[in-house]
Amino acid sequence: MKNHIAIYISNNDDKLQLIEQIISGAIFKELKDLKHGLFSEISLNKFIDEEIIHGHFDVRTETKNSLLHSSEGERKKALLNHIILQKPDYIIADNVFGNLDVAKQADIEKTFSDLSNETQIIQITNRKDDILQFITKTYKLQDKTLVEFNLKETSQTNQNMRFVEALPQPYRPISEKINPLVKFNKVSVSYQERPIITDISWEIKRGEFWQLIGANGSGKSTMLSMIYGDNPKAYGQDIILFGVKKGSGESVWDIKKKIGYFSSEMLRGFKRLDSIGNMIVSGFFDTVGLYKTPTNEQIKITEQWLHVLQMYAIRKQSFLDLSKGHQRLVLIARAMVKHPPLLILDEPTNGLDDSDAKLFSELINKIAKETDTAILYVSHRKEVGLNPDFIYELTLSEKGSVGGKI
Numbered sequence: 001m002k003n004h005i006a007i008y009i010s011n012n013d014d015k016l017q018l019i020e021q022i023i024s025g026a027i028f029k030e031l032k033d034l035k036h037g038l039f040s041e042i043s044l045n046k047f048i049d050e051e052i053i054h055g056h057f058d059v060r061t062e063t064k065n066s067l068l069h070s071s072e073g074e075r076k077k078a079l080l081n082h083i084i085l086q087k088p089d090y091i092i093a094d095n096v097f098g099n100l101d102v103a104k105q106a107d108i109e110k111t112f113s114d115l116s117n118e119t120q121i122i123q124i125t126n127r128k129d130d131i132l133q134f135i136t137k138t139y140k141l142q143d144k145t146l147v148e149f150n151l152k153e154t155s156q157t158n159q160n161m162r163f164v165e166a167l168p169q170p171y172r173p174i175s176e177k178i179n180p181l182v183k184f185n186k187v188s189v190s191y192q193e194r195p196i197i198t199d200i201s202w203e204i205k206r207g208e209f210w211q212l213i214g215a216n217g218s219g220k221s222t223m224l225s226m227i228y229g230d231n232p233k234a235y236g237q238d239i240i241l242f243g244v245k246k247g248s249g250e251s252v253w254d255i256k257k258k259i260g261y262f263s264s265e266m267l268r269g270f271k272r273l274d275s276i277g278n279m280i281v282s283g284f285f286d287t288v289g290l291y292k293t294p295t296n297e298q299i300k301i302t303e304q305w306l307h308v309l310q311m312y313a314i315r316k317q318s319f320l321d322l323s324k325g326h327q328r329l330v331l332i333a334r335a336m337v338k339h340p341p342l343l344i345l346d347e348p349t350n351g352l353d354d355s356d357a358k359l360f361s362e363l364i365n366k367i368a369k370e371t372d373t374a375i376l377y378v379s380h381r382k383e384v385g386l387n388p389d390f391i392y393e394l395t396l397s398e399k400g401s402v403g404g405k406i
C-alpha cells in the first residue's frame with residue numbers, strides 16, 4: 001500500500017509555499033524529479049485565467065462547458081479528470097471537498113480512493129473532517145516544518161477572540177415600507193436552451209436569516225446573480241427587488257447600494273495595499289479601497305466595527321497581513337458598515353479552517369440577532385453553530401431546479 005499523507009494546516013500557514021516545497025522535493029526528498037498533479041483552486045484559477053486571456057479551453061467539463069461558466073462541482077471534476085489523464089506519479093490534493101455538495105463529495109472521494117491504489121496522494125486540508133479515509137499519516141506545520149499530528153489534538157487558535165461589543169446602531173434606518181426585500185414570482189432561467197431553474201417563487205423579508213442550499217449546478221449562483229449582479233436573464237422576469245420591479249429603470253448600482261455582499265471569490269488575486277480601517281470604511285462607498293473622505297459619522301461607525309472585531313489597535317496595519325480568516329471578518333464588517341437591508345454571503349466559509357469557520361459563524365449569528373438586516377447565506381456545508389431562521393432548497397431536475405422552503 002502507498003503511504004498517503006495529509007497535512008492539516010491553518011489559515012495562518014503559507015499554503016503556496018508549502019506546495020512549492022513539496023513539488024521541489026524540499027520536504028519529501030523521494031518526490032524530487034517525480035511528476036506531480038496539483039488538484040487545487042490554484043490550478044483552476046490558472047486555467048480560468050488562460051481561458052479569459054487566450055480564449056481557449058485546456059480543461060472542459062462533462063457538459064463541454066468552459067470552466068468560467070461552470071459550477072464549482074463541475075470545475076473540480078473536470079480538473080481531476082484532466083490530472084488523471086496526465087498520469088502523474090503523485091497528486092497534491094488541496095481542499096478536496098470545498099464548495100462540493102454531499103453527493104459530489106462522495107463521488108470525488110471514491111475517485112481519490114480508487115486512484116490511491118496506484119498513485120500517491122498528498123492531501124492538504126484545513127478541516128479535520130475532510131481527511132480522506134485512506135490517509136496513513138497526518139502532519140501539521142509547526143514553525144514551517146512538518147510534525148506528526150494526532151487528530152484528537154484541539155486547535156488553540158482564536159480561542160480568546162469573542163465578539164463582546166454591541167454592533168453599531170443603524171447608519172440609515174431601513175425603510176419600513178420595503179417589504180419583502182426580494183420577491184421572485186415563477187422565475188425560470190435557461191442557458192442555451194438548457195433549463196437551470198424553473199418556476200421559482202420566493203420571498204425574503206426584512207430581518208430574515210435564510211440559507212440557500214442545493215447540489216452543485218442547481219442554480220444557486222444563478223439566483224444570486226439575478227439579485228445582485230446584472231444577469232441579463234433577470235430582465236423580463238417577475239422579480240421585485242426592494243419594492244422595484246427588476247428591469248424597470250433602476251441601475252445595478254442602485255441595487256448594490258442596498259446590498260452588503262461577500263463571496264470567498266472576492267479574495268481571488270486580491271493585491272491592494274490598504275489598511276484594515278480603510279478597508280472597512282470603503283464599504284460606505286461600494287468601492288474596494290478608499291477614494292473619498294469619510295464623514296465623522298462614517299469614521300465613528302467604522303471604529304465601532306473595529307472594536308467589535310478586536311482590531312482597533314491594529315487598524316493601521318495592512319489588510320493583506322491578516323490571516324485569511326480575519327480578512328473575511330474585515331470584509332463582513334465592510335459589507336455591513338452601511339447597514340444594508342440585505343447581506344449576501346456566497347460560499348463564505350470555503351477555504352476557512354475549523355477554528356476560523358466557527359468564529360465566522362459567530363459573527364453572522366450576532367449580525368442576525370442584533371440588526372434588522374436580512375441575511376442570505378449560500379453554502380453546501382452545514383456550518384456547526386450557524387443558526388439560520390429558514391432554509392430554501394433547490395432540487396435538481398431535468399426541467400430545471402425546483403425550489404422550496406424546508
Ligand SMILES: Nc1ncnc2c1ncn2[C@@H]1O[C@H](COP(=O)(O)OP(=O)(O)OP(=O)(O)O)[C@@H](O)[C@H]1O
Pocket residue numbers: 065069070071072073074099191192196214215216217218219220221222223
Ligand atoms: N453563463 C453561462 N453559460 C452557460 N451555462 C451556465 C452559465 N452560468 C451558469 N451556467 C450553468 O448553469 C448551471 C447552474 O450553475 P450555478 O453556478 O448557478 O449553480 P450552483 O448551484 O451555484 O453550483 P455550485 O454550487 O457548484 O457553484 C450549471 O450547470 C452551469 O454550468
